[in-house]
Amino acid sequence: MQPKIGNLGLKNRFLLAPMLEPNDIAFRLLCKKAGCGLTYTGMISPLSKRKLDLDDRPALQLFGNSARGIRSFMKKYDSKVSLWDFNLGCPSKLSKKIGHGAFMHENLIEIERILRVMRESTVKPVTIKIRKSKIALKIARMAERIGVDAIGIHARTISQGYSGEVDYDFALEVKGAVAIPVIFSGNVDETNVERILRDFDFVFVGRAAIGDPAIFSRLLKGRESVECKRLSDFGEYLKLAKKYGLFFRQIKYQAMNFTKGMRQAKRIRKRLVGVENIEEIEKIGEIFA
Numbered sequence: 001m002q003p004k005i006g007n008l009g010l011k012n013r014f015l016l017a018p019m020l021e022p023n024d025i026a027f028r029l030l031c032k033k034a035g036c037g038l039t040y041t042g043m044i045s046p047l048s049k050r051k052l053d054l055d056d057r058p059a060l061q062l063f064g065n066s067a068r069g070i071r072s073f074m075k076k077y078d079s080k081v082s083l084w085d086f087n088l089g090c091p092s093k094l095s096k097k098i099g100h101g102a103f104m105h106e107n108l109i110e111i112e113r114i115l116r117v118m119r120e121s122t123v124k125p126v127t128i129k130i131r132k133s134k135i136a137l138k139i140a141r142m143a144e145r146i147g148v149d150a151i152g153i154h155a156r157t158i159s160q161g162y163s164g165e166v167d168y169d170f171a172l173e174v175k176g177a178v179a180i181p182v183i184f185s186g187n188v189d190e191t192n193v194e195r196i197l198r199d200f201d202f203v204f205v206g207r208a209a210i211g212d213p214a215i216f217s218r219l220l221k222g223r224e225s226v227e228c229k230r231l232s233d234f235g236e237y238l239k240l241a242k243k244y245g246l247f248f249r250q251i252k253y254q255a256m257n258f259t260k261g262m263r264q265a266k267r268i269r270k271r272l273v274g275v276e277n278i279e280e281i282e283k284i285g286e287i288f289a
């Protein structure tokens with residue numbers, strides 16, 4: 001049976017987790033090319049005036065509490081995305097200051113207001129991504145009642161941030177609390193994905209994909225040499241990054257990501273630290289060798 005989120009059929013159950021810094025358009029397109037079932041953008045403010053590249057037809061993740069902003073943003077971009085997601089998981093200091101992301105868990109009424117606006121603004125699927133909290137189960141059930149189509153759960157608390165144990169049993173509780181699909185997030189990689197997919201409908205591949213979009217093809221086929229693929233991927237990344245006019249500092253950041261597990265990584269990355277433009281990156285031929 002084809003996996004589905006709401007009315008959206010997907011070719012598999014491996015989704016790219018929303019990640020702010022790594023998930024630029026070039027990276028998302030490479031993940032898609034490697035077989036990823038659906039790419040998520042990192043969190044985007046509906047008040048942002050930034051140019052958006054959505055050629056991969058991603059799931060677009062919104063955050064914040066501006067219902068008006070969300071409504072008009074969704075109207076503007078609805079035809080360009082596959083689905084809409086709302087961030088209820090960000091643990092950053094900024095989110096704390098303005099009561100967004102995971103800190104919204106303290107405000108069920110506010111969450112309900114935003115999710116209703118999102119539901120009214122599109123016929124496309126709507127998903128939410130939550131963290132472990134005292135009211136996470138309540139949020140999941142409420143979201144289902146409102147018509148949200150899937151729940152993403154990163155079963156770590158705010159104070160855990162991105163490290164420490166993922167509470168698998170808590171994620172199972174979320175799964176048990178709703179009838180809509182649940183997307184599991186937290187340390188998903190090639191070693192544990194089989195088991196997770198027995199318990200959950202979809203997985204979010206997060207850090208394991210950074211600098212290594214080919215992980216999706218390995219998850220799908222279970223073969224291919226990691227290192228080789230990584231090297232050629234950066235060449236493709238660079239081509240796409242240039243095509244979309246990505247900033248140099250973003251390209252440099254991704255060059256660091258893509259070279260992480262390489263042989264000679266230390267030496268190559270030492271050279272990368274000092275580069276000041278794209279041409280200098282291209283001169284480090286080993287990146288593409």
Ligand SMILES: Cc1cc2nc3c(=O)[nH]c(=O)nc-3n(C[C@H](O)[C@H](O)[C@H](O)COP(=O)(O)O)c2cc1C
Nearest residue numbers: 017018019020042043129154185186187188206207
């Ligand atoms: C660099 C980075 C940026 C992230 N940005 C977001 C984000 O914008 N929205 C979100 O919901 N989660 C974000 N996350 C959390 C991931 O989606 C994921 O839930 C978390 O990293 C756990 O999964 P992993 O262990 O597979 O990385 C981010 C994580 C990382 C590492």
